Amino acid sequence: MINYLKSEQYRLVRKNTLHITSLVCLLLIGAAATVLYYSQKADPNFPYVTTRFFYSNVIGSGGLIIIVSFLYNFSLTGKDTALLKNAVSFGISRNTIFWSKLLLTLSYFLLICVFGIGLMIGLGETLMTSDxxxxxxxxxxxxxxxxxxxxxxxxxxxxxxxxxGEVYIFILMLLIFVFSGDLLRILFRPFTSLHEVYKYAPDTLLHENLLNFMNHTVQFGYQHWITGVLLSLITLLIGVTKFAKQPID
Incomplete structure (x- = not known):
């Protein structure tokens, strides 16, 4: 597995899309801070040059973060079926392929997230009014x-x-991470005992998290972890099981 990880890492760091995506994300953070800072210079009464408003752009951008995660994952799971066939023919197990690609893309995604968060805090605490x-x-x-x-x-x-296909992935992501709360609320409306289920939907939890942050009442939410862990376990279990049986053309 170590050798396969090294070969995939070699491929990953040479992907232009990875570096372009990272650079664009960091530039957007810098641009947002710059616009807010100079807006206050132009208008001293401009009310949004605060760290809380600046940080809320990330807390309220779950959908954008998911799109970025798609671009990172795509860098090693794109149209490279020929390479998959070669790896399998050389005796590399499908489990190794599945988990190696996941580990590498997730690691680089987390790295840029940590760097971006550090940049945001540095810019926010330096250029803006902070509480x-x-x-x-x-x-x-x-x-x-x-x-x-x-x-x-x-x-x-x-x-x-x-x-x-990417179109089907996009539709499924919308259903789960954008519309699931409303769909569950409508679906379970006739069942009194299930009225609260929609509160555990990803989009409901993300929206509540943003509101709590803006209202200074945010605290650790176990509901987010229940939903996230359950979705992760189900997804990975189905994914690794079906990939182990899927023919590679």
Whole structure:
């Protein structure tokens, strides 16, 4: 497995899309901070040059983060079936292929996330009005987002490894991470005992997390971890099982 990891890492770091995506993400963070800073210079009464508003752009951008995670995962799960066939023919197990690609893409995704968070905090605390709790609340809100973002990453990885088309992946991600709360609320409306189920939907939890952050009331939410861990386990179990049986053309 170590040799396969090294070969996949070699391929990954030479992917232009990986570096372009990383650079664009960091530039967007810098651009957002710059726009807010100079908006205050132009208008001293501009009310949004605060760390809390700046950080809320990340807390409220779960969908954008999931899109970025798709681009990172795609760098090793794109149209390289010929390479998969070669790996299998050389005796590399499908489990090794599945988990190696996941481990590498997730590691690089987390690396750019950590770097981006550090950049945001550095810019926010340097250029903007800060309250004493904003960084702590920001990190708490990020911890709440983490399992849901992970579950989205694992779902994307599993679907890509199973050669599901990008359009179908996009539709499924919308259903689960954007509309699931409303769908569950409608679906279970006739059942009194299930009225609260929608509160555990990913989009409901992400929206609540944002509201709590803006209202200075954010705290660790076990519901986020219940939903995220369950989705992750189901996704990975189905993904690795089906990939082990899937023919590689």
């Amino acid at each position: 004493s709790q904003s960084v702590k609340d920001f990190l708490t809100a990020l911890v709440n987002m983490l399992p849901i973002v992970f579950s989205a990453f694992f779902l994307i990885h599993s679907l890509k490894m199973l050669k599901v």
